[in-house]
Amino acid sequence: MWGPSSSKVHPSILELLKKGVGRFRERIFPTLEENFNRMADPKAQAVHKIVIVPAELKDFVKDMVVARWADLKSEDPNWNFRNQNLFLYQLDQGTIDSSQNQSQDVILENLAVMRELPKGQAPVLLGDLATIRNLGRVEAEGGSDKTFYVQDYVLDEPESGQWGIDDVEPENVLPHLLYLLATEGNRLPLKEFQAATKLPPKRMSMLLVGTEQEWDKIQRDIGIENRFGLSDHFEVEHLKIPDHATRKEMLLGVLERPEVKSLEYHFDSRMPGARKDAISPEQARNEILSIMVSECERRALENKVNIVAAFLKLYQTFRKAVLEDEELRRDRVIDRRFVQRLMARNFRVQLNPELLPPTDYLRLLQNQDLPLQVEKAGYTGSFEMTERVAHILKEQLNPASKLTIPASLIVIGETSSGKTSLVQAFIRVLGLKEYDFEKPHDPGAQVFYLNCRKVVESKSELREGEIAVDDALKHFDHFLTLPHGYRGLVFFDDIHAPKDSVKTKILARLQSLVESENGIWRGRSPFLKDSEIIEVPLQNLSLIVALNPISDQKKIAQFQKRGTKGEPTTEELILASISTDALMFDTSFLVRFSEIIRMDTFSAQAKAPALLAEMRKSGQAIFNTKNRLILVAPESAELIQRAFPNLNARIFLSQAAPALLTAENTDPQASRVQIIVPRRRVLTGDIPLEDIDPDDFFEDDEEDGVSNQDKHRRDRKLQAYIEKYVKSIPISQGYEGPLELLRYVMSSFRFHVYESFIGVLGRDGRFIVDETTKFYKYAPLLHAIRTHLETNRGIRLEEIVLDPKDFGATNKAQEIDFMQALKERDRGVDRGFRPAWIFQPTRGVSLERVFDNMTTGGLVSHSRRDVLNRLCLALDLQLKEYLKVILKISDPELPFPTSKDWLMRLDVSSGDEFSRVMKSVLDLYEEFQAKFYAEGLLENTGEYPPVSVYDFSRIFLIALDRAMMKLPWGRVTPLLTDALDLAANDMTLGELPGVQKYLFTSGHSLVVARTPELPIQMVLNPQAFELWQEGEGEEKANRFAGQFLNQCEKFFDRP
Known part of the structure; x- marks a missing residue:
């Protein structure tokens, strides 16, 4: 056998070294160690040894024998290829192919070479009992004339049936290979072999490895030789698995x-x-x-x-x-x-989350408010998309997955569809540390992020921020060897972007990764001198590949099924986008990923929040460069969303955002603060929404033509629609502007309250302590919130307690104008379901006594309406505290600061302050429930229908909305109107860090446009939501909602 440094080294040794030999260095078999030392010593007596091992141990022992000899880092001076006196030979399937009839003379010649080595050299023959049995008895090349036979003596039965000495005749028999090995290739007759004194001294050592079953089979095969003591010639040693x-x-x-x-x-x-x-x-x-x-x-x-x-x-x-x-x-x-x-x-181990620390990313992925956290971290897409990615990342916990990397996905979408921002938001939320190409030896690295747009062919092409492809792949190999590599998150971004030669190398490495044998990556760090080959299980690795779809129609056609018409499938787009002339892919590559996500098509419900987030981002640039503040009413975004439900996400965001800005009144004399709202006639029934068709403006051009003119006409559809149905008004214009700002601010406050309420609810032990509590208490409340927000998407201005004088109405005529403007603002806004009469108190009842003492005390009986009114008073106190925190004022009951003072003192509140208030609101929920079922109430006489947890929760939410309506919005609106105008006109105030954060970056602000989609999605996420309606689906939720509408007013005593 040639050493690993030789050009003649056998491929099997190279393969063994490739897999790593470090594990073979442990001296776990002491007797085997003794054999190594003895056989490697030319002064020691040669020995013929058969080592019997359990079947499951055989390959390991065989590999260990060779690996210890071929180990480049071995410190053993004896059993190693560097020992110039040790000559190792191997008789196995790598050197003799048992499928062919091997010649006896070749075997004898090789044994002769070993036997005739000079003294002072130690030849050792390694062999496998299975190979020896497969070869069995072989003859020389050229037939019987050149073949060595041994003579056996057999008895032929005479015709008389009587046995005699004359009946014994010798018979030529091919010797078994084991006999040739025992004689070291000397052509000894059996009788001489039997006479041990006639055997020449052993010149070579032999180490033959096999199982007990293989040895038994050989014993049966060598019956002839065994009569002359062949088996006894070998020292047989049994190795056992260490106990x-x-x-x-x-x-x-x-x-x-x-x-x-x-x-x-x-x-x-x-x-x-x-x-x-x-x-x-x-x-x-x-x-x-x-x-x-x-x-x-x-x-x-x-x-x-x-x-x-x-x-x-x-x-x-x-x-x-x-x-x-x-x-x-x-x-x-x-x-x-x-x-x-x-x-x-x-x-390959499916991790047990209970054995992971609370800060581990797999534990964080289970947080119910994960979508909200991801949104706050910078991703403005749908909660549904966040949930899908989180679900895929948790696939490594799925014991049924057969994929090499269960947590693997391909994300495809146009530029700006959110691919990169989604993954980066996850990385921030999960607290994962990114690999630093400048500090590759940092043991804390958990994320390998490669922007493939920055990868080039060679170092000679490098520009700032770029990396050569070979260097990038070396860094990737090194990352996998780091302490967190086996659980790392690998993100290949824009893998479609490099030129083909670079893309081929990256994708070839990626292909080898997802096709790793037995789910194990084998490699070494290229940055560590003499680094060992290590094995890294890929079960708990996370892999995300992001790319843009190709636009080359000819190449796409190559991957479409023959005869297929219309748009290519997502899979066909991916294959066309990643394949090169040197490396073509088919669907067998794609099925090695857990899921494929198309990012440039998302649900219609996700478009409005994404558009509002995009407009807020654009608004900051406009504010800082043009001193103009543009607010977009949520109704405007929802209007466009409903009108273009199937529009590509990239086109929707890229076209709608600038188109909305064209609605701004750019007259230099116009107010610097404007709000973009739908033209009221769109919302009042003059033009039914379902009849609005963007294609009415242009001839049908759905086919994606190649001319710029066609593309321009297509893109103009959305802009033309916005120009016709959306307008911009100054927030200080008459009564219309302030009322639109009031609706905007009120909506922002309301949905922020619900977001905080849901978030605190999901962490409160009173609701999630165990599965039973979740099912009977937590889940009904979640469903109640969902239905309540869907039924009551907004609050009509007429329901809010307003004083016209707060809006500048100083006489009766102006008050009438104000009420007319208010009524116009409410046209087209659904009333929802919030019956007002259930809040009328019982005559003669002290509301203080209702909550503090449920005894009747006299002739007056208490009603649930009294409990509800007392709840509203308590909620009013908490919501005023909430308003104080989000508006950054000292006390809503005291005079507000001037707009200048407010701006100068403006600072952004932390989420903890809102959670504290919501904890008190949840306390009221619990207290209200106890009071609602108190024995002294009129409705607890058995004459009223029973109230479920779901019903009670809906009533509580109606009370929560009513308490919001009574907040001092008439004083809040003028403060914000003047403050926003002042900030836009005086940039020394507008550029203050607190003002910038409040207007453009903080999520805890009344200037953030909000829709009900976020809180609705938040209640859909917890598992308890689905379990509550398991087996019935939406039918159960709809049944409870319908029953509440029918029964709600029957739960109360009529005044």
């Missing part, structure tokens, strides 16, 4: 090393949250080591890996981890969490 105790002792030996003992680790074998039984530190240590050994064996069997090989890999990982694992060195506790990390680094 549980032996393996545990090996792990214990690691902990006893001085450098490890100095770290003073503690041990905990309990599951997190289990009761604390008093056990000694030694017992805890023994238990956790036993768990490691048992878990390793179980994982090895599940992954169909050799038990010993698996344990040695674990052993080496453990030995390294106790010195280098960041979490372990920080916590100083070896527990089940640590064991799970070890297993996941060595095997």
